[in-house]
Amino acid sequence: MKYQWFISPNTQFCELPEPILLESGEMLGNVQVGYRTWGKLNAARDNAVVICHALTGWADADEWWEPLFGPGRAFDPEEDFIICSNVLGSCYGTTGPTSVNPATGCPYGPDFPRITIRDMVRVQAALLEVLGVEQIKLVVGGSLGGMQVLEWAILYADKVEAIASIAASGRHSAWCIGLSEAQRQAIYADPNWRGGLYTIDEPPAAGLAAARMMAMCTYRAWGSFEQRFSRTVQEDGRLAIASYLQHQGDKLVKRFDANTYITLTQAMDTHDLSRGLEDYYKVLARISQPASIVAIDSDLLYPPTEQQELATYMPNAELSWLHSPHGHDAFLIDMEELNAILVNFRHEQLKRNRSNSRVNGLAPVVRRSPFLF
Ligand SMILES: CC(=O)SCCNC(=O)CCNC(=O)[C@H](O)C(C)(C)COP(=O)(O)OP(=O)(O)OC[C@H]1O[C@@H](n2cnc3c(N)ncnc32)[C@H](O)[C@@H]1OP(=O)(O)O
Numbered sequence: 374m375k376y377q378w379f380i381s382p383n384t385q386f387c388e389l390p391e392p393i394l395l396e397s398g399e400m401l402g403n404v405q406v407g408y409r410t411w412g413k414l415n416a417a418r419d420n421a422v423v424i425c426h427a428l429t430g431w432a433d434a435d436e437w438w439e440p441l442f443g444p445g446r447a448f449d450p451e452e453d454f455i456i457c458s459n460v461l462g463s464c465y466g467t468t469g470p471t472s473v474n475p476a477t478g479c480p481y482g483p484d485f486p487r488i489t490i491r492d493m494v495r496v497q498a499a500l501l502e503v504l505g506v507e508q509i510k511l512v513v514g515g516s517l518g519g520m521q522v523l524e525w526a527i528l529y530a531d532k533v534e535a536i537a538s539i540a541a542s543g544r545h546s547a548w549c550i551g552l553s554e555a556q557r558q559a560i561y562a563d564p565n566w567r568g569g570l571y572t573i574d575e576p577p578a579a580g581l582a583a584a585r586m587m588a589m590c591t592y593r594a595w596g597s598f599e600q601r602f603s604r605t606v607q608e609d610g611r612l613a614i615a616s617y618l619q620h621q622g623d624k625l626v627k628r629f630d631a632n633t634y635i636t637l638t639q640a641m642d643t644h645d646l647s648r649g650l651e652d653y654y655k656v657l658a659r660i661s662q663p664a665s666i667v668a669i670d671s672d673l674l675y676p677p678t679e680q681q682e683l684a685t686y687m688p689n690a691e692l693s694w695l696h697s698p699h700g701h702d703a704f705l706i707d708m709e710e711l712n713a714i715l716v717n718f719r720h721e722q723l724k725r726n727r728s729n730s731r732v733n734g735l736a737p738v739v740r741r742s743p744f745l746f
């Protein structure tokens with residue numbers, strides 16, 4: 374089998390002008406960002422909507438969130454300047470383990486530095502600076518994307534007007550860290566792993582596939598598996614659920630890289646909004662932007678208690694429920710329902726801005742300071 378890391382032909386690339394100082398203290402130079410945009414930046418440079426993707430996602434948000442795009446939908450290119458970039462550490466166009474390390478001329482592989490969610494957000498902010506964005510109307514994303522959204526609200530509080538964080542937590546739980554560690558150990562156990570020094574033609578495919586199979590069980594729910602597969606045995610003798618998981622494992626292996634999987638899951642494990650700041654609940658109280666916190670009622674990975682907690686402690690947050698039998702991945706499946714939640718939130722945001730404008734006699738958005746990236 375020929376493995377390749379697929380980068381969509383629509384991807385645009387930006388070489389960041391400055392190195393990025395990672396949270397670890399390491400400087401990362403020659404950072405490339407793969408990204409997409411839709412719509413136009415307006416004259417005031419304040420109509421940006423930033424979409425943050427999930428673990429194995431990429432910049433083509435109009436593909437994987439297609440029903441959320443269009444007139445009257447959550448993201449309207451007639452009104453918004455929409456940006457989605459591939460995250461730092463990923464393998465879809467942004468610098469990560471599959472990129473060439475300028476110091477060696479070889480791919481970083483396992484030597485790619487440890488990164489955090491904050492590092493991902495700082496790279497996105499540097500891209501936005503290059504694109505000339507001054508103010509962001511909304512930052513939105515699910516799962517790993519939702520973690521970035523929350524960090525955006527803290528790191529760039531003056532720049533971000535509203536956020537929507539879906540199926541995410543404010544700090545990675547022991548449950549999530551444990552599941553990710555088990556997945557990483559499956560990759561390490563593959564003889565092809567070779568400490569991360571495998572070749573593209575001989576990757577640790579079995580390990581990565583096993584990791585994805587475990588992950589899929591956490592992305593879906595008891596009821597959805599029961600309804601779809603029950604105890605059905607296929608003509609080839611395999612249980613349908615086993616066959617489905619094997620297919621999902623193989624599918625990921627054809628489009629994703631094992632070192633990238635390690636890098637991104639480790640970054641998720643660092644996620645804690647309060648790291649290096651103050652008490653966790655005090656940090657949540659600092660997130661003052663209007664916020665839509667979306668909980669999926671069947672989510673086993675980031676259970677609704679985590680979003681209830683966010684919505685309780687964030688002063689301008691509202692909790693919405695995405696009712697779905699599909700589990701955590703519902704934000705990539707039940708898109709009409711998600712679209713309705715986000716459209717409603719954005720209408721409310723618009724009304725709030727208009728009423729602020731009437732009360733204050735000011736423009737709808739009050740800019741407090743220029744943005745420092
Ligand atoms: C193109 C995209 O993936 S867009 C989605 C954006 N993606 C991201 O953000 C990255 C992550 N992607 C994902 O997590 C997933 O793609 C999701 C959540 C969006 C959707 O999951 P899917 O795998 O497409 O859906 P689902 O659970 O219904 O599985 C369908 C697949 O399982 C296969 N399948 C179903 N039952 C069985 C079975 N018994 N045995 C073997 N294969 C089976 C189907 O043939 C189908 O295969 P295909 O994808 O190769 O056509």
Ligand SMILES: N[C@@H](CCO)C(=O)O
Nearest residue numbers: 427428429430516702
């Ligand atoms: N299914 C999603 C992960 C869910 O957070 C992905 O593969 O990106």
